[in-house]
Amino acid sequence: MTYDIVIVGGGIFGLSVAKAALGKGLKVALLEKDTIASGASAGLVGALMPHVPSRWNEKKQFQLDALIELSDIVAKLEEATGLSVGYSRAGRLIPLYTEHKLEHTLDRVEESKQRWNSAETGFTFNVVKETPFNDWLTPEAAPLGIIWDTLAARANPRLVSAGLKVFLEPRIDIMEHTPFLGFDEKTGTVSLGNGGSLTADRVVLSAGYEGFTPLSEMAGKTIGIGVKGQSLLLEYKADRPLPVIYDDGIYVVSHANGTVAIGSTSEQEWESKEPVEEDIQAMLSKAVSFCPSLKGAPILTRWAGIRPKCKKRDPLVGLIPGKDKTWVATGGFKISYAISHRIAVCLMQEMFPEQGKPVHLPESFKPAHHFT
Template structure:
């Protein structure tokens, strides 16, 4: 790997097979997968790799519910299953520790109707998840403090597919993997501000221009305005940022506890006794990086939900803006009308669970592979159609 400062110029150097804008979890996975496939890769990041929306510590890897199965749910399911092997490969290659563990998940049941719905899903999970993972309904949790038995008057769902990972650990492993690859170039302190698909050249914020075979836009919330410019849409038409806040507690909790999720509140036991709690979903906000009373409310609910953390001190707070595309699903694949330009954006809350498989899709498209296939609802064209419809209705 080579690393260039923002004052460097690539004039006279061979254009990379793949230029990637953004070094969050999506851009890093894409760089790793592309470099493994033998492509020359240049990754451009204006801040710190693994920052922005990827810089948190929740690390929840949870599936969609198993009923009404479709290609989107199947894509995520396969990604969650495969991630365990992907992380083992990264750890073996780099010696890093990602703190991945398949711990399952508990969902408290508050109503009789919710219990009946959960019971109906047992057969759906057996059909769609196969025999390896379970989706079960129990009268009480195994522990009275995880979650509070009083918060689950109709019992609980316990499923064994969900997992958790340390976001900092995974990002460090991805960066280490790239550092070992001679066909990878990292450019920090600059960003892609303009893309010319016809000349296959990108302009960077430091004034440099760089050619490319393909360019992938994986720059989080900023990706939406770049894709909008390339497709002639209003800048705010195809996606927006949703602020999230989370906290990390020193709870002396066992690391094998299942995730607990209830009505937007996540409680996730990590290594070293730490427990992550989150998260808010704020469509409007003044300061994208500030934590406030909204996080305090989440913490209050989490402490009631899981008495194990009732007195645990907060050791870190975090806030960041996560990208959500107009069609709600991630945005992945070729950008219509812009030859050689690819999108990998809008993962919102599920990026850490599916980014590796999204990267496989893009690399297969570049190299001529035929697997895996992305859901139609992930395509840029699908999101553009949603945006156009919204513009018509306004």
């Protein structure tokens, strides 16, 4: 079988690249050694949060633009599939309890009006004394006020991936339980772990943290690492959409399906890929301290996964140095679900330049930044 593009990895980056390639009219195959979204993309949290509006740079602008356009992207996916992905522009609350943090935040309020273009977009980043959500974030946790941003959103990561899979399945070839062994650019042969092969004009590597091994071999240096994250899911039925809460490294996300996700850790050193109960209970205890209505809520499931983080922190997107037909899109780490659609657009426009104004890809995302 011959394809215009073969994508390696069925996480959120691979799925998004496949959708963008399909939009170009390309014949696409998506290879996944396990099942779709079975790795880091199977997380529970789904907090879609903007960067704090300070020390502005290309990366922060890229994520801001991605978050703003995400509502339309989600609406079109839900219309095409008839499935909800649990998306809501719910906002974000961050409690303030030190003078230093308050002063730092107040300095950012004015800058946010410019960076977020509040007058046009309507999205704000403010410090308030109280919110309509006192039964959610307890006022006692925020003696100096609360950061309330109206740009942050949430989605259910597993539902997003499931929606993309449903959209793609009738339109491309999805090959689960099919390991990728290599790509010979001269012959166009893609070697598979089941002993078979495909023919492709180009290959895109989006294989999560395990994909860093071949990339590091090509670069002669470590390109990225796997960082463990853990989270848990509670049964908790809210009567309205509730904002994301962030405090002390912990996210609390109320989903539309009667659950609340709490997470997640960032562990650069780990031995087991499985959830550690001591860590789960510590996260739950922290969350209950600022969101006491969660006390006693039943734990439905625990999750742990290894997320791909580039050594130079930013995602890696583009043609691999020294290659002619092998591309990469990886390293989204915590913000993958917020930016994957925009990453995919950038990759397609680099492969197939068009007239008009292209989406700007930050220089720090490009392979030259990561491989040198």
